[in-house]
Amino acid sequence: xxxxxxxxxxxxxxxxxxxxxxxxxxxxxxxxxxxxxxxxxxxxxxxxxxxxxxxxxxxxxxxxxxxxxxxxxxxxxxxxxxxxxxxxxxxxxxxxxxxxxxxxxxxxxxxxxxxxxxxxxxxxxxxxxxxxxxxxxxxxxxxxxxxxxxxxxxxxxxxxxxxxxxxxxxxxxxxxxxxxxxxxxxxxxxxxxxxxxxxxxxxxxxxxxxxxxxxxxxxxxxxxxxxxxxxxxxxxxxxxxxxxxxxxxxxxxxxxxxxxxxxxxxxxxxxxxxxxxxxxxxxxxxxxxxxxxxxxxxxxxxxxxxxxxxxxxxxxxxxxxxxxxxxxxxxxxxxxxxxxxxxxxxxxxxxxxxxxxxxxxxxxxxxxxx
Numbered sequence: 001x002x003x004x005x006x007x008x009x010x011x012x013x014x015x016x017x018x019x020x021x022x023x024x025x026x027x028x029x030x031x032x033x034x035x036x037x038x039x040x041x042x043x044x045x046x047x048x049x050x051x052x053x054x055x056x057x058x059x060x061x062x063x064x065x066x067x068x069x070x071x072x073x074x075x076x077x078x079x080x081x082x083x084x085x086x087x088x089x090x091x092x093x094x095x096x097x098x099x100x101x102x103x104x105x106x107x108x109x110x111x112x113x114x115x116x117x118x119x120x121x122x123x124x125x126x127x128x129x130x131x132x133x134x135x136x137x138x139x140x141x142x143x144x145x146x147x148x149x150x151x152x153x154x155x156x157x158x159x160x161x162x163x164x165x166x167x168x169x170x171x172x173x174x175x176x177x178x179x180x181x182x183x184x185x186x187x188x189x190x191x192x193x194x195x196x197x198x199x200x201x202x203x204x205x206x207x208x209x210x211x212x213x214x215x216x217x218x219x220x221x222x223x224x225x226x227x228x229x230x231x232x233x234x235x236x237x238x239x240x241x242x243x244x245x246x247x248x249x250x251x252x253x254x255x256x257x258x259x260x261x262x263x264x265x266x267x268x269x270x271x272x273x274x275x276x277x278x279x280x281x282x283x284x285x286x287x288x289x290x291x292x293x294x295x296x297x298x299x300x301x302x303x304x305x306x307x308x309x310x311x312x313x314x315x316x317x318x319x320x321x322x323x324x325x326x327x328x329x330x331x332x333x334x335x336x337x338x339x340x341x342x343x344x345x346x347x348x349x350x351x352x353x354x355x356x357x358x359x360x361x362x363x364x365x366x367x368x369x370x
């Protein structure tokens with residue numbers, strides 16, 4: 001009989017964006033690979049797909065239904081390994097796996113960024129911390145992807161059998177190991193409304209309050225008064241799209257701020273950009289920063305969890321406090337004007353990125369799976 005592994009997450013997109021290489025790893029090792037999500041998209045290297053009533057909100061009663069659904073599947077399938085992701089997906093999965101663990105199943109949980117952290121609201125600590133602490137005793141291995149979460153887990157979750165630090169999900173070199181000719185770069189720039197000599201800031205991610213694109217828009221309001229060839233590119237969509245569109249219009253920034261919506265060509269966009277902005281209030285370990293580093297882009301980032309693991313102030317970019325728009329403007333202008341420091345940051349990033357390569361992360365996770 002084939003050994004079986006289950007990957008679970010609240011939504012398909014999480015598995016598709018981050019975990020396909022690990023499904024492939026198990027498939028190559030001869031496992032029957034199962035995936036449980038609340039979605040019906042086709043997942044590569046998946047033998048059986050289970051649609052579960054996961055909800056992102058902890059207040060939705062559907063999560064109780066999801067526990068029952070998933071428990072039935074887990075008890076019937078006899079998985080050797082269950083690897084769970086996303087906050088509510090992992091709460092449901094670990095509760096559904098309690099009986100299976102007594103029979104030998106091993107449950108691994110990757111925390112992609114606890115909702116409680118230094119600076120988080122008291123409400124987040126009241127709601128999420130007790131749940132994670134209780135469920136840690138039903139977890140065979142807790143994987144954290146940033147150092148702050150790792151230290152917190154080691155200090156607070158004593159009942160968890162094993163706690164590991166793995167720096168992210170890994171960046172696939174194949175997606176970025178391509179060259180673009182000058183003509184290809186200029187042609188892509190032209191489709192966005194950029195000229196070949198424009199200095200391009202890029203911010204990648206969902207348009208929401210946490211990702212904090214409003215700060216970069218506010219900064220651009222001042223920057224264009226002195227530097228009309230500096231442009232901001234926002235790649236992503238989300239609940240604040242209309243709000244940002246109105247702000248851009250209000251500030252008459254239509255020529256210099258470009259809302260691109262969801263893009264499948266982020267690697268190409270990074271290669272035609274000059275600086276990445278990561279201005280979030282919180283992060284787990286931001287993939288967009290890792291990807292930008294791989295492309296040699298200096299990074300200007302907020303001093304928050306996750307960003308701190310990747311950005312070394314004055315070595316590969318700059319830190320700024322979350323609400324300090326004036327400092328953001330100064331750092332953008334510094335990189336625009338100081339070509340020597342810009343070059344130093346690029347070179348540092350190209351060396352530093354090696355530890356985040358997919359091949360290295362697969363090796364670390366492979367040891368944990370064994």
